[in-house]
Amino acid sequence: MKSALSVRPVSMYENVTKDSFVNSIYPKREPALLRGVDIGECTSKWTSEYICEKVGNVDVKVHVSSSPLMNFASKNFLYKTLPIYELVKRTSAPTCDQEDYFLTPGEFYYLRSLGFDRRSRDIADIRKQFPHLADDIKIPNFFNENSFFSSVFRIASPGVQLWTHYDVMDNLLIQVKGRKRVALFSPNDALNMYLIGDKSQVLDIDNPDCKLYPKFLSAQRYECIMEAGDIIFIPALWFHNALALDFGISVNVFWKNLNNELYDKNDPYGNKDLIPANRALQMVENATKHLDTLPEDYKNFYIKRMIAILEAKI
Numbered sequence: 406m407k408s409a410l411s412v413r414p415v416s417m418y419e420n421v422t423k424d425s426f427v428n429s430i431y432p433k434r435e436p437a438l439l440r441g442v443d444i445g446e447c448t449s450k451w452t453s454e455y456i457c458e459k460v461g462n463v464d465v466k467v468h469v470s471s472s473p474l475m476n477f478a479s480k481n482f483l484y485k486t487l488p489i490y491e492l493v494k495r496t497s498a499p500t501c502d503q504e505d506y507f508l509t510p511g512e513f514y515y516l517r518s519l520g521f522d523r524r525s526r527d528i529a530d531i532r533k534q535f536p537h538l539a540d541d542i543k544i545p546n547f548f549n550e551n552s553f554f555s556s557v558f559r560i561a562s563p564g565v566q567l568w569t570h571y572d573v574m575d576n577l578l579i580q581v582k583g584r585k586r587v588a589l590f591s592p593n594d595a596l597n598m599y600l601i602g603d604k605s606q607v608l609d610i611d612n613p614d615c616k617l618y619p620k621f622l623s624a625q626r627y628e629c630i631m632e633a634g635d636i637i638f639i640p641a642l643w644f645h646n647a648l649a650l651d652f653g654i655s656v657n658v659f660w661k662n663l664n665n666e667l668y669d670k671n672d673p674y675g676n677k678d679l680i681p682a683n684r685a686l687q688m689v690e691n692a693t694k695h696l697d698t699l700p701e702d703y704k705n706f707y708i709k710r711m712i713a714i715l716e717a718k719i
């Protein structure tokens with residue numbers, strides 16, 4: 406029986422070449438753990454000291470929270486700016502007697518790099534924002550260069566868990582330092598995820614509130630532990646939840662796997678729904694607004710009729 410208790414391992418592949426990725430792995434449109442791909446010298450070079458020497462003075466905006474389980478709904482985190490040397494110091498050797506902190510000693514940090522200029526919708530690209538590190542990492546040439554969208558530098562305190570969400574582009578997440586547990590759910594389980602936009606309200610996926618989120622228990626969970634040097638392929642729309650088991654450094658690369666015109670031009674993160682999908686979702690929102698003018702029982706009846714129309718389409 407399908408239940409949250411049965412966890413399926415993410416398929417693991419070794420000796421992956423461009424050819425085997427493109428022809429055998431990619432067409433399945435399932436997550437895949439790729440072990441042993443040459444990602445360059447970063448796995449040995451990127452020590453805390455080296456990172457600080459190369460980019461230590463670069464200021465970055467980070468999530469800071471007193472809880473490792475960051476909560477997008479209650480916003481139990483702040484955005485703070487730190488130079489990378491300070492972030493690396495606080496994340497690589499966290500202590501409870503930490504002297505400098507924003508919220509509490511032992512607080513948790515998460516960096517998801519951005520482009521430098523937010524106003525011009527500058528997109529994260531490690532070659533631009535971290536040129537002194539970019540040469541150390543080889544992004545596998547598993548996709549067409551022209552479809553490249555962004556490359557994102559990520560640093561996490563041990564224990565930090567990023568909420569379950571989907572992105573709209575295909576993704577190779579490269580774990581350079583530290584281990585990470587990645588849990589995933591198929592887009593087919595979208596009705597079991599209790600979504601608000603692109604994020605699942607089920608924050609604690611290991612101890613979900615079964616009263617609030619009963620259907621989450623029927624979602625099929627996939628999982629793998631990424632070791633340093635591993636890559637996971639996360640197809641667009643697959644839900645993912647990342648738990649840093651150690652101080653972690655990763656880089657992920659998003660690319661547009663569909664026609665360029667379908668993507669929202671104002672999307673620096675790669676998580677805005679495709680233009681036709683966004684239109685359709687907005688129409689549903691508007692449709693329910695029309696029903697607000699009717700008595701509750703009529704409204705419920707017509708929502709059910711709308712569900713029936715939609716259900717007949719899948």
Ligand SMILES: O=C(O)CCC(=O)C(=O)O
Nearest residue numbers: 567572576578647655657
């Ligand atoms: O590794 C993480 O912390 C999250 C990664 C992620 O969400 C992504 O690569 O899209």
Ligand SMILES: [Fe+2]
Nearest residue numbers: 570571572645
């Ligand atoms: Fe993501």
